[in-house]
Amino acid sequence: EAGVTQFPSHSVIEKGQTVTLRCDPISGHDNLYWYRRVMGKEIKFLLHFVKESKQDESGMPNNRFLAERTGGTYSTLKVQPAELEDSGVYFCASSHSEVEQYFGPGTRLTVT
Amino acid sequence: AQKVTQAQTEISVVEKEDVTLDCVYETRDTTYYLFWYKQPPSGELVFLIRRNSFDEQNEISGRYSWNFQKSTSSFNFTITASQVVDSAVYFCALSVMDSNYQLIWGAGTKLIIKP
Numbered sequence: 001e002a003g004v005t006q007f008p009s010h011s012v013i014e015k016g017q018t019v020t021l022r023c024d025p026i027s028g029h030d031n032l033y034w035y036r037r038v039m040g041k042e043i044k045f046l047l048h049f050v051k052e053s054k055q056d057e058s059g060m061p062n063n064r065f066l067a068e069r070t071g072g073t074y075s076t077l078k079v080q081p082a083e084l085e086d087s088g089v090y091f092c093a094s095s096h097s098e099v100e101q102y103f104g105p106g107t108r109l110t111v112t
Numbered sequence: 113a114q115k116v117t118q119a120q121t122e123i124s125v126v127e128k129e130d131v132t133l134d135c136v137y138e139t140r141d142t143t144y145y146l147f148w149y150k151q152p153p154s155g156e157l158v159f160l161i162r163r164n165s166f167d168e169q170n171e172i173s174g175r176y177s178w179n180f181q182k183s184t185s186s187f188n189f190t191i192t193a194s195q196v197v198d199s200a201v202y203f204c205a206l207s208v209m210d211s212n213y214q215l216i217w218g219a220g221t222k223l224i225i226k227p
Contacts, residue, residue: 033215035215042203042218042219043215043220044217045215055212056212056214091157093215099145101215102159103149106157
């Protein structure tokens with residue numbers, strides 16, 4: 001069974017540009033979470049999908065971030081326009097039972 | 113509100129020494145889950161262990177062991193006979209049902225094992 005995959009693994013963009021991160025969860029997992037770790041700080045929750053619905057987006061930092069989950073399958077996280085402070089590693093996790101979350105390898109975003 | 117504290121920002125030991133990483137958590141929920149993850153230099157998060165609040169038994173897995181004590185709200189992680197490959201950032205995390213099991217993370221402890 002394939003694990004959680006994320007694309008791209010690394011993205012370098014300039015301030016003001018747009019970037020879209022993608023996460024493909026484990027097949028059959030209804031729950032999908034996004035987290036991020038800004039350099040040197042703790043990992044923070046961004047949002048949680050149950051199928052295609054946003055269950056909790058309390059961690060989204062501002063309206064420059066837009067997350068979608070098409071048909072309850074893969075999810076995208078768009079940052080528009082990107083700012084320097086958005087640099088960090090973005091992790092996606094999926095779960096069937098909510099308790100056990102399986103993480104993807106992360107996308108390292110560098111905004112210059 | 114829930115909180116996880118990893119007071120040790122960085123620990124450096126010489127190979128073969130034992131090392132303990134501390135984790136203190138806060139929650140009012142009676143049902144919760146505690147986790148440890150490892151983040152090696154390659155960047156991915158590697159799941160190490162999950163405990164639920166009703167299971168206070170200590171666990172040993174090879175050179176790794178975990179000490180869960182509800183009385184002190186701690187879930188400490190010990191590596192015995194450390195190896196250079198153990199060098200990584202280690203995160204402790206907490207999840208509760210009322211927060212849809214989102215993981216609340218500690219700040220992480222960077223462990224450096226010197227040869």
